[in-house]
Amino acid sequence: MGRLFVVNLEGKIYSCKYCRTHLALSEDIVSKSFQSRHGKAYLFNTVVNTTLGETEDRLMMTGMHTVADIFCVGCGSIVGWKYKSAHEKSQKYKEGKSVLERIVCVIEKL
Numbered sequence: 001m002g003r004l005f006v007v008n009l010e011g012k013i014y015s016c017k018y019c020r021t022h023l024a025l026s027e028d029i030v031s032k033s034f035q036s037r038h039g040k041a042y043l044f045n046t047v048v049n050t051t052l053g054e055t056e057d058r059l060m061m062t063g064m065h066t067v068a069d070i071f072c073v074g075c076g077s078i079v080g081w082k083y084k085s086a087h088e089k090s091q092k093y094k095e096g097k098s099v100l101e102r103i104v105c106v107i108e109k110l
Contacts, residue, residue: 004073007048014042014105021049021074023100026107030097035061040102041080047098049073055084063088070098079104 012026024047034041053069064087072079080101083094 006073009048012107012109014100015108016072016074016077016079017104017106018077019072019074020106020108021072023047023049023072023079023105024098034099036080036099036101036103038101038103041099042102043094044098044100047080047082047100050079050098052082053078062091065091065094072104077104 006021009022009025013022014024014026015022024044028045028047029042030045031043032040034043047070049072050070051073053071055066055068058065058067066084066087067081068084069078069081071077080099082098083096086092086094
């Protein structure tokens, strides 16, 4: 396994609540109206310091999507998922974007 390089963000950020590893900038939020298994979740254009899990088809409230769970590189916690593809035309805007679950993220100002 190679050396781990962590990206440090500046400004209003979302970080892992367990290890405080930076995950995303608030300015990269696309939508705050997402729901996860555990409550509120936000859709982001870009997230950092995550690794991808296995890709799988998952039936969600908006239809079938191909997704992969994303894990914090600092502590390995599942912090959300990334949309690989959407099966319905109206959901294509989600492709390549990531969802962070609010229950595992905290807001910080740096």
